[in-house]
Amino acid sequence: GQTIAGVFSTSTHGSGINYGPLAGQAVSLTIVASGGRTVRVEPERGITNPQAWATRYPEIELVQDDDWFNACQVGLGCMGIIYSVILRVQPKYFLNEQRTLSNWFQVRQDLQNGQVLREHAHYEVLVNPYSTLPGGNHLCLVTTRNPVPAPDGFTEPSHRNILIELAASVPGPSDLLLAALNTFPNLTPAIVDGAMKAIVGEYIDRSYRVYNIGMANNVPAYGSEIGFPMDSYLEAIDRILDIAAVRQLLGQAYLNSPFSMRFVKASPAHLSMMEGVDTCMVEFISLDRTIGGKEILQELETEMYAYGGRPHWGLLNFLSAGSGLVEAMYPLLPRWQAVRCELDPDRRFANAFTERCGLTPLAFQR
Ligand SMILES: Cc1cc2nc3c(=O)[nH]c(=O)nc-3n(C[C@H](O)[C@H](O)[C@H](O)COP(=O)(O)OP(=O)(O)OC[C@H]3O[C@@H](n4cnc5c(N)ncnc54)[C@H](O)[C@@H]3O)c2cc1C
Structure with a gap:
């Protein structure tokens, strides 16, 4: 850990x-x-x-x-x-986590307005890199988390979606999924949609349990993450979607998970990805042994330098001196x-x- x-x-x-x-x-x-x-x-x-x-x-x-x-x-x-x-x-507290489906056009508009970032303690978005909705739109899953008073009569245990937990906890399903995605990569957009739809819902529990995303942490995977200043991240996402579409068209490589957008306050630490500016962190995750997975991450990272993208030090990156x-x-x-x-x-x-x-x-x- x-x-x-x-x-x-x-x-x-x-x-x-x-x-x-x-x-x-x-x-x-x-x-x-x-x-x-x-x-x-x-x-x-x-x-x-x-x-x-x-x-x-x-x-x-x-x-x-x-x-x-x-x-x-x-x-x-x-x-x-x-x-x-x-x-x-601070003392432990309760959190209410809400996961709802949305779409990129709506999310982009909400983020441009900025209110969603101010009204929720935590706000993050998963985006399907591939268009599955009319008009070139993309399915999104919005997660908000807000402190709430301890619910009346709260008793343990409370759980996230137990089926998802089970599926992630045994090695077989992720191997099968990988085999399917590597053999039939054009199934990726629909599978990514399905994964997001499966985790819609509400979860109330003590904060440290809500922050723990559970058995999903155990799925063999690798990832990279890039931090953008708040004045360039929306254009960067548009470009990421373009790159994913071109790669899809060429049939070379797919991102086989939704990518996430998270928001972090500026840091004074000299080498923080958030140094000096509030930052949108965009994370890409691929199952281990995804064919072409690392190549697309490298292309994304190098293209994102032009948008002020700073790669996460603690994930896969391609930085060089x-x-x-x-x-x-x-x-x-x-x-x-x-x-x-x-x-x-x-x-x-x-x-x-x-x-x-x-x-x-x-x-x-x-
Ligand atoms: C399942 C998973 C989920 C993740 N989720 C997130 C996330 O939500 N947000 C996010 O930002 N990142 C996330 N990451 C990235 C992760 O937080 C970083 O990779 C982090 O560095 C891992 O911590 P570690 O203890 O394994 O450090 P290591 O990978 O062992 O080390 C990282 C760095 O810290 C240094 N270091 C370690 N211990 C010490 C020490 N005692 N003294 C001085 N230096 C030390 C090492 O030299 C190295 O440079 C995730 C990674 C995984 C595997």
Whole structure:
């Protein structure tokens, strides 16, 4: 499963324009850096009293500095080992989740208006990449989640759609589905519609149970996700639908799941996909071993750079250090690098991925 340090380090997020990525809930991070140097990193005027700390833990340095904190929140493992975190939390609460069918023309209009993002605590959309509705329209599933008082007489257990849970929990059905999709790819649009229709409904439970999408997490799959600024995401979606249509026509590759749109508040973390701007995150998921699946994800990612799309660090991506791409995507990268060089001057925490992306460059001297 996912760990708190892993989701912080990759700017993992949920959906609600008033909520930033999970790393934004941190108020204090303790990191064991290169050579065993141990540092507690907090924003300026953080929660720790510097005098009391120095007396009690003289061996652990306290750094209260916004730049350090914003670098370490999303550190991709390059700052050292996150040994402990202190999180801002709230008491558990109840959520009402509503899943309703809609269509892309309607959803696009609602999003342009923006009210749906303000009136729901959580709002997300699944979109069938392929047109199955008249006039070139696409089926969508809108999910809203809002806090509600504890329902009278609430008793456990409450469940999501039990049939879907069962289908996702046994390996056979996903293998059969994959075989069908690889053999008859032109069935994909109808199967994607069917999957969305199957999960329409209402679910009320404690928040942490509603956020858990259940056995669907166990389906063998891979995904990529791209974050767009709020002023370009609708045009980006139009382009994604065009690309999917061309690929469908050529019969080369299908996205075999609906793609999701989620909304996340801006983050000050230097390398967050949401750095500096409220963001729409668009996620593409394919069953493992889908023929042509990764090729279409690569095409989507590279086409989306032109719309300001920043790929999720913690999912499949095709980023590379070439042509100044990552520097252009992340204008605060030099400030992140300055903190990284302090914490890991010997590049002990560099790895093949951070080298591929140019995050941990080699120093060249002659
Ligand atoms: C089923 C599933 C559902 C997902 N859902 C979402 C979602 O809803 N939203 C979303 O945004 N993403 C989602 N993701 C992506 C996921 O959150 C990221 O891939 C995340 O990084 C996974 O956390 P992990 O603990 O497995 O980290 P890993 O993949 O192990 O590591 C990720 C990064 O964190 C660093 N790291 C890990 N532990 C430490 C540590 N102790 N100290 C310092 N650095 C560390 C690693 O070096 C690496 O750079 C999902 C992934 C899966 C598999």
